[in-house]
Amino acid sequence: MSAFPTADLASAPLFAPVSERLTVAERINLSHERAKAIGLRYALTIEDVLQPSKKFWDMYMDYIVTHDGGAVALFSIQLNLMAGTLAPFAQKRPELRPLLEDVLAFRVSAQFMLTELGHGLDAANIETTATMTDDGSFDLHTPNANAAK
Incomplete structure (x- = not known):
């Protein structure tokens, strides 16, 4: 066993x-x-x-x-x-x-959000940002196609 x-x-x-x-x-x-x-x-x-x-x-x-x-x-x-x-x-x-x-x-x-198409696992260059909203949730912003997940 x-x-x-x-x-x-x-x-x-x-x-x-x-x-x-x-x-x-x-x-x-x-x-x-x-x-x-x-x-x-x-x-x-x-x-x-x-x-x-x-x-x-x-x-x-x-x-x-x-x-x-x-x-x-x-x-x-x-x-x-x-x-x-x-x-x-x-x-x-x-x-x-x-x-x-x-x-x-x-x-x-x-x-x-572990990778981006244009950056792979290069965390230092990830372009996506997260902004906390008034209700405590987050607004995610992906500025261009290379920053897509």
Whole structure:
């Protein structure tokens, strides 16, 4: 019996080999679903993210990560970048905890504004701006086609 909580996922339809007939959009959606399935099996807590636990590191050593590199990138963004950024602030700002819990449970997607067409991952040259509005939401401004996400 495998020590990994995802052992049965490898034989699940979600992790079946991908047909070449799938469109790019379908492949992206499949990777998102796989990332969510892996993340939910590990059920990381705020504490697992704040002080990376054995469970946190085991997720990256799980054999399931060899099935879909895109899924690994997506759950890494979700759990490391987003949850890892929010977690320290959520300790002192309880209003952030529900959002952090939604991120950990994959009820929201954390894959947003990571690249621009003209800049890729060159964060220093990203042109999009975000302005906080009076109601606390943000108005995003993409000044040209190269700044599109």
